[in-house]
Amino acid sequence: SPAAPWWHDAVVYQVYPKSFADGDGDGTGDLAGVRARLPYLRDLGVDALWFTPWYVSPQEDGGYDVTDHRDIDPVLGTLEQAEALIAEARALGIRTIIDVVPNHVAADHPWFTAATAAAPGSPERDRFWFRPGAGPDGDSPPTGWTSPFGGATWSREPDGDEWYLHLFAPGQPDLNWNHPEVRAEYEDILRFWFDRGAAGIRIDSAAVLMKDPDLPEVPATVTGGNHPFEDRDDVHEVYRRWRQVTDSYDDDRVLVGEVWLADRERLARYVGPEELHTVFGFDVMAAPWEQAALRAAVVETLRTHERLGAPPAWVLGNHDVTRPATRYGREDSSFSYARKAWGIPTDVELGRRRARAMALLTLALPGSCYIYQGEELGLDEVEDLPRDLLQDPMYARSGGSNPGRDGCRVPLPWRADAPGLGFAVTSPAAAPWLPQPAHWADLAVDAQERRADSTLQLYRRALALRRRLFDAGDPTVVWMDLGEDVLAFRRGSGAACVVNLGEGDLVLPDGADVALASAATAPGDRVVPPGTAVWLRP
Numbered sequence: 281s282p283a284a285p286w287w288h289d290a291v292v293y294q295v296y297p298k299s300f301a302d303g304d305g306d307g308t309g310d311l312a313g314v315r316a317r318l319p320y321l322r323d324l325g326v327d328a329l330w331f332t333p334w335y336v337s338p339q340e341d342g343g344y345d346v347t348d349h350r351d352i353d354p355v356l357g358t359l360e361q362a363e364a365l366i367a368e369a370r371a372l373g374i375r376t377i378i379d380v381v382p383n384h385v386a387a388d389h390p391w392f393t394a395a396t397a398a399a400p401g402s403p404e405r406d407r408f409w410f411r412p413g414a415g416p417d418g419d420s421p422p423t424g425w426t427s428p429f430g431g432a433t434w435s436r437e438p439d440g441d442e443w444y445l446h447l448f449a450p451g452q453p454d455l456n457w458n459h460p461e462v463r464a465e466y467e468d469i470l471r472f473w474f475d476r477g478a479a480g481i482r483i484d485s486a487a488v489l490m491k492d493p494d495l496p497e498v499p500a501t502v503t504g505g506n507h508p509f510e511d512r513d514d515v516h517e518v519y520r521r522w523r524q525v526t527d528s529y530d531d532d533r534v535l536v537g538e539v540w541l542a543d544r545e546r547l548a549r550y551v552g553p554e555e556l557h558t559v560f561g562f563d564v565m566a567a568p569w570e571q572a573a574l575r576a577a578v579v580e581t582l583r584t585h586e587r588l589g590a591p592p593a594w595v596l597g598n599h600d601v602t603r604p605a606t607r608y609g610r611e612d613s614s615f616s617y618a619r620k621a622w623g624i625p626t627d628v629e630l631g632r633r634r635a636r637a638m639a640l641l642t643l644a645l646p647g648s649c650y651i652y653q654g655e656e657l658g659l660d661e662v663e664d665l666p667r668d669l670l671q672d673p674m675y676a677r678s679g680g681s682n683p684g685r686d687g688c689r690v691p692l693p694w695r696a697d698a699p700g701l702g703f704a705v706t707s708p709a710a711a712p713w714l715p716q717p718a719h720w721a722d723l724a725v726d727a728q729e730r731r732a733d734s735t736l737q738l739y740r741r742a743l744a745l746r747r748r749l750f751d752a753g754d755p756t757v758v759w760m761d762l763g764e765d766v767l768a769f770r771r772g773s774g775a776a777c778v779v780n781l782g783e784g785d786l787v788l789p790d791g792a793d794v795a796l797a798s799a800a801t802a803p804g805d806r807v808v809p810p811g812t813a814v815w816l817r818p
């Protein structure tokens with residue numbers, strides 16, 4: 281039988297370019313920085329890179345407000361550099377996944393400036409959602425929809441009387457996906473990047489593109505596809521078309537959807553031979569550090585994907601969520617935006633320990649794993665950034681009650697003793713665009729390279745061992761009962777993963793042969809301390 285496609289069991293490293301490495305010394309990460317650090321990514325052992333948006337953008341939402349999907353933001357580099365980066369990475373065996381943002385564009389996108397310059401009712405406006413305001417004077421939003429960023433999903437246009445829809449920030453006007461030019465434009469954007477060597481596309485906010493043209497209020501009970509903007513049935517037409525475009529290339533390309541839906545049946549509808557290749561599995565990330573809940577999240581994710589014939593894409597964190605080392609140091613380690621708040625008591629050492637165990641858990645399961653930059657260093661959320669430096673619209677739009685997502689986007693520490701913790705690959709250099717905490721010196725790449733028991737060394741060993749120990753192509757997961765606070769399963773190869781979620785030591789059965797442990801254990805030792813995972817040889 282032909283080999284499984286690369287993305288079935290890939291380890292994908294998510295690069296947030298502004299914060300990965302600074303190649304030109306201006307304090308902001310860039311493509312030159314990524315190119316300089318490609319050997320690091322090769323040594324880590326990743327199979328692919330996913331770049332969060334690197335396009336021309338006013339950067340009001342970390343680049344998810346795109347002005348031009350066919351060019352690179354000058355702060356980050358040039359299109360030529362992006363092409364060179366894709367080719368250089370590929371020469372090291374590392375593929376590239378790019379991020380495409382179809383729901384909205386930036387407010388300075390030529391389509392939107394043309395729309396606001398045109399009179400109400402003109403065709404230029406049809407690519408967006410313009411409506412008169414509600415109320416006798418038209419000074420209320422047309423609907424009462426609320427944004428995941430907080431506040432209304434409508435703003436009054438800058439120099440006119442109508443309102444325009446933006447599910448996210450006001451600087452991200454929603455496109456009208458019923459418009460044929462919108463569809464054609466994005467199909468062309470896919471081709472543009474496939475032609476430049478992209479091996480995959482991560483689809484941003486994939487479930488919310490389509491809107492009910494009548495723009496009704498959100499019903500009290502949402503069933504099936506009757507929500508006015510979320511997970512509507514007609515969104516699938518778009519992805520069927522995208523799949524045709526993708527399949528017109530070689531069968532090496534992947535479409536990965538960012539689909540946040542609690543309903544697994546509805547989520548499953550996005551994946552299949554005629555739609556997306558796979559979707560992120562957020563359930564494990566959303567689950568608390570607790571045996572039954574974690575196991576249920578794993579089982580449900582596996583079950584859904586088994587039926588779909590597409591392996592899961594496991595996620596522990598990304599540029600939107602509180603870093604795992606911090607989350608797992610909290611009483612409630614599950615993720616939701618509602619739980620992002622200031623001053624939650626956190627034991628970061630405990631969190632880091634548990635996050636390492638979670639990494640071994642997800643890396644032992646069938647499917648691909650997405651690692652967000654810095655997870656391999658055990659970086660924690662930076663929660664004491666000066667408030668005047670916070671950039672995330674989620675912070676401002678919540679009136680400051682939600683800390684927002686800047687705390688997981690702080691520039692990486694590369695060298696313990698260098699200014700800016702070596703964020704810049706050359707010197708002298710401006711200070712990193714967000715300040716790094718002093719304790720990150722211990723977490724810097726060079727410091728972790730010198731310590732055998734560091735998180736970085738654990739990730740390197742895990743990535744090197746993973747395919748040898750667990751047969752990636754075999755979906756078998758057989759659960760083992762090693763106690764109520766233990767998550768343990770054997771894979772088809774006979775190798776096993778055991779996670780001690782309890783408070784006491786776990787003694788492994790006789791003959792257990794530990795290949796890798798997420799925390800120090802004595803050689804030949806069969807004791808798994810609390811908050812620790814081990815991989816066992818067959």
Ligand code: TEU
Pocket residue numbers: 341342344381428448484485538540599600617
């Ligand atoms: O995130 C999508 C997003 O924020 C929503 O799906 C939201 O999480 C959900 O509705 C809450 O329940 C993506 C990007 O990852 C993020 O960085 C962007 O800010 C956002 O889209 C807008 O482009």
